[in-house]
Amino acid sequence: xxxxxxxxGSGGQxxxxxxxxLAEAVGIYDGKNVVxxxxxxxxxxxGASKSEVIISDExxxxxxxxxxxxxxxMNQKSCDEYYLDLKKDGILIVDSSLVHQVPTNKAYxxxxxxxxxxxxxxxxxxxxxxxxxxAEISKIVKESSLTExxxxxVPPWSADLNKKALKIGMEEGKKxxxxxxxxx
Amino acid sequence: xxxxxxxxGSGGQxxxxxxxxLAEAVGIYDGKNVVxxxxxxxxxxxGASKSEVIISDExxxxxxxxxxxxxxxMNQKSCDEYYLDLKKDGILIVDSSLVHQVPTNKAYxxxxxxxxxxxxxxxxxxxxxxxxxxAEISKIVKESSLTExxxxxVPPWSADLNKKALKIGMEEGKKxxxxxxxxx
Numbered sequence: 001x002x003x004x005x006x007x008x009g010s011g012g013q014x015x016x017x018x019x020x021x022l023a024e025a026v027g028i029y030d031g032k033n034v035v036x037x038x039x040x041x042x043x044x045x046x047g048a049s050k051s052e053v054i055i056s057d058e059x060x061x062x063x064x065x066x067x068x069x070x071x072x073x074m075n076q077k078s079c080d081e082y083y084l085d086l087k088k089d090g091i092l093i094v095d096s097s098l099v100h101q102v103p104t105n106k107a108y109x110x111x112x113x114x115x116x117x118x119x120x121x122x123x124x125x126x127x128x129x130x131x132x133x134x135a136e137i138s139k140i141v142k143e144s145s146l147t148e149x150x151x152x153x154v155p156p157w158s159a160d161l162n163k164k165a166l167k168i169g170m171e172e173g174k175k176x177x178x179x180x181x182x183x184x
Numbered sequence: 185x186x187x188x189x190x191x192x193g194s195g196g197q198x199x200x201x202x203x204x205x206l207a208e209a210v211g212i213y214d215g216k217n218v219v220x221x222x223x224x225x226x227x228x229x230x231g232a233s234k235s236e237v238i239i240s241d242e243x244x245x246x247x248x249x250x251x252x253x254x255x256x257x258m259n260q261k262s263c264d265e266y267y268l269d270l271k272k273d274g275i276l277i278v279d280s281s282l283v284h285q286v287p288t289n290k291a292y293x294x295x296x297x298x299x300x301x302x303x304x305x306x307x308x309x310x311x312x313x314x315x316x317x318x319a320e321i322s323k324i325v326k327e328s329s330l331t332e333x334x335x336x337x338v339p340p341w342s343a344d345l346n347k348k349a350l351k352i353g354m355e356e357g358k359k360x361x362x363x364x365x366x367x368x
């Protein structure tokens with residue numbers, strides 16, 4: 001088993017943080033082998049950000065994601081750029097408040113940023129809503145492990161806010177599944 | 185040019201954060217290609233933490249560190265475990281408040297944790313002192329880029345504290361060089 005996830009969008013959307021949270025949840029609490037990576041180079045200067053998590057039952061010798069099982073896109077540019085790296089049966093999840101041209105009718109479209117603002121009054125928890133949805137949709141991480149990992153990495157004053165964000169993400173993930181054609 | 189750095193110690197010492205800061209300083213502000221990684225697996229359950237940064241002028245095809253140019257050890261266990269991965273002329277930097285058995289007389293020994301507590305009253309900035317020392321000793325990152333990257337990643341209230349921590353690290357890095365035998 002090897003599972004490759006890429007979390008992409010703009011710098012400042014907290015994609016590195018949720019990459020680390022997902023990796024710690026699966027690696028430390030679920031006990032799998034995980035490598036979490038971010039790359040910087042010419043493309044980082046435009047404010048693009050991507051964070052990758054590779055999960056395996058075995059030692060990970062090649063820690064680059066090349067055939068994605070899951071792709072999260074928090075802006076249009078990342079969706080345009082990375083969609084072709086997704087496997088044929090891979091999962092595409094987009095922030096539908098920011099991504100308006102979606103390349104497939106099988107995408108999970110959830111307005112993470114709008115939900116964060118409207119439901120919680122804080123746009124910056126859009127990333128935590130997204131990781132909650134990813135857990136629900138992909139089943140790659142136990143919900144209890146994810147909650148523990150989130151609480152370990154966010155400031156103590158924001159614990160409640162983040163727990164609510166996770167819950168919204170999980171619920172929205174469940175709802176979005178109903179709209180995926182192949183799951184009919 | 186390829187440069188491999190590993191930042192190691194216990195979970196909670198902020199090694200992932202300084203890995204990200206170093207990577208952003210070199211990748212975004214200095215414009216080099218950088219891959220920053222952390223791995224989790226059986227060893228992470230003991231609370232061990234390591235963060236790797238690979239820097240290159242070219243595209244990085246193999247993002248694992250195997251022949252370290254620089255190794256930071258913030259506890260004894262990481263020093264025992266990773267010293268053998270250091271190149272013959274690689275740089276070893278240890279937190280001498282926590283690492284008492286040093287495997288070579290060419291190590292840079294700086295009491296990061298003690299300095300953080302005594303000079304700044306906050307043990308948690310030991311990691312920022314360490315990254316300041318790394319910049320001074322290794323010259324792999326411009327000091328202005330590192331300062332920018334630190335300020336981008338720490339909470340605004342702690343900006344002054346972190347700037348002081350960086351400065352202490354740079355000064356201590358300079359002092360420690362005088363004790364390296366080969367540099368006479």
